[in-house]
Amino acid sequence: MEKTIVLYASAEHLNPTVALATFISTHYPTVPITIISTAVSSAVASTPPSVTYRRLPDLSPPQTPIKNHVEAFFETPRLHNPILRAALEEISQKSQIVALVLDFFCNAACQVSAALGIPTYFYITTGALGVAVLLNFPTLVETVDADIGDMNEYLQFPGTPSIHSSDLPEIMFFRGSNVYSHFLETANNMRKSCGILANGFDGIEIRLKHAIENGLCVPGGVTPPLYLVGPQIPKLNPVGDHDCLRWLDSQPRKTVVFLCFGRRGLHSSEQLRETAVALERSGHRFLWSLRNPPGNPTLSLEEILPEGFLERTKDRGFVVRTWAPQREVLGHQAVAGFVTHCGRSSVMEAVASGVAMIAWPLYAEQRMNKVFLVEEMKAALPLHAAEGGFVTADELERRVRELMDSNTGREIRRRVAEMKASAAAALGENGTSVLALHNFINDCCTRV
Known part of the structure; x- marks a missing residue:
């Protein structure tokens, strides 16, 4: 038998x-x-x-x-x-x-x-x-x-x-x-x-x-x-053609910060506006997978985001409604950083693609994962949230700049590049x- x-x-x-x-x-x-x-x-x-x-x-x-x-x-x-x-x-x-x-x-x-x-x-x-x-x-x-x-x-x-x-x-x-x-x-x-x-x-x-x-x-x-x-x-089913992937094709290598928070990663209207302020002030290129706030599934981007945000950032930013092909995005040569909710699959995808992270945990075991990512793996920068989990524009802007511009950020990116090689070797x-x-x-x- x-x-x-x-x-x-x-x-x-x-x-x-x-x-x-x-x-x-x-x-x-x-x-x-x-x-x-x-x-x-x-x-x-x-x-x-x-x-x-x-x-x-x-x-x-x-x-x-x-x-x-x-x-x-x-x-x-x-x-x-x-x-x-x-x-x-x-x-x-x-x-x-x-x-x-x-x-x-x-x-x-x-x-x-x-x-x-x-x-x-x-x-x-x-x-x-x-x-x-x-x-x-x-x-x-x-x-x-x-x-x-x-x-x-x-x-x-x-x-x-x-x-x-x-x-x-x-x-x-x-x-x-x-x-x-x-x-x-x-x-x-x-x-x-x-x-x-x-x-x-x-x-x-x-x-x-x-x-x-x-x-x-x-x-x-x-x-x-x-x-x-x-x-x-x-x-999952491969995505051969997506607007955000075509946009990434036009961006310089290792210049884009990707924000994505999983299928249950919802933020309030106030938090979404604060995030937009941080991205605009950071001066860096970004790809943002944005889901509508809880209880407001039909709001337009213009209703959610600060007035004029999309126009002011159109040359260096791209906002995806609801869903982005995360695995393909992380594997794209234009992506250098990943603001993540610290779900295990997302972390594994980032490591396997050699993308450094900013840890923004939301629920379940994600806060525990953040501790391990930041302190043990040294593959991410932490986001410090205020009471109730709110992340200010100042905090997010500071971390994006640190990841992309500082020696600390460069060291994290170097470490994650080594982890990418280690991940490939483990499966070889x-x-x-x-x-x-x-x-x-x-x-x-x-x-x-």
Whole structure:
């Protein structure tokens, strides 16, 4: 009976899971891979022949209302457990499942894999930093009496710079919440798993990797094997022609600052105007992917931005409404800097393209990522926000000028250029990420 690998992804992390499946298939084209999820993604259409996609059906909403989207990310897989079990049993009739690889949000599936005796691994899209925080979280819970959300102090996770309590993901803040319980249960199941794959690579996370492998994140316990298999970057449908790419073609090399904040990165009208003031005063070329402020989806650019801004900056600026092809933009030779919300996929794209960053985190684990980007990787400048997260024009202008004009900025750009080479080497022949994949596959087959 042939061996097969099943990857189970939440809607939130389907694209990076597809990237992982493609990476595995590239090096093991004869190993069948099944991706299971409840979502639809354009990335699925471009998978290799050995990868198949199985979409789970939508279910009726639960009787108990789900409070927020993060809770929904955890609860949706739990509600799908009976359907997942039927799917895995059907797959097992034709092939031997040697690994069920779970997205972080699909933790509830551990109940199914345990019942069926399927070796279970986790795929952490936030890289080794996310792995270290998760593995160490049960220990933190045992040693700290107060809720993290009520604390005001720096915490030390092995292999990382000190992280202020307020910079941790909000789902870790309060013990009484459902998402906190999901987070803690996931951390404990990760400790008991067969192994952990992560979207990172040695060139940027070697100190974290050593801390995890040396057992520092699970004091007195057993740490599962860690496989750094990144950078994995989702390859969505290629964009051959876009107005902003044509505009970049006309710009000098390494002169443009790109601003983009992900699909959930929304700013208030006041913040958008402040951003425009900063870009105009900086004097530098810019490409800005701008989404309308919350609650105002139909406003025109003229209504959002300062009067006359578009006319005054037309020779050195380009504003894209809603969406820009981020991967293609970051890979363009005209782009020198990236103002980013610090989402993991965006960081990996920037590093793989050799683009220095200005860190403007907005939600989830992004503030934690900012600390690592600035203090450990030294690949970004920090933006300091006022109360409520507001960033002034003076602050953004100062950081754009620093990145583009100062010796500090030049050093960051040099470091990120080295990281670009390191990322390419990790995915090359005998690269560290390729070797990590070989070790994962060997572990799967040996375990079975």
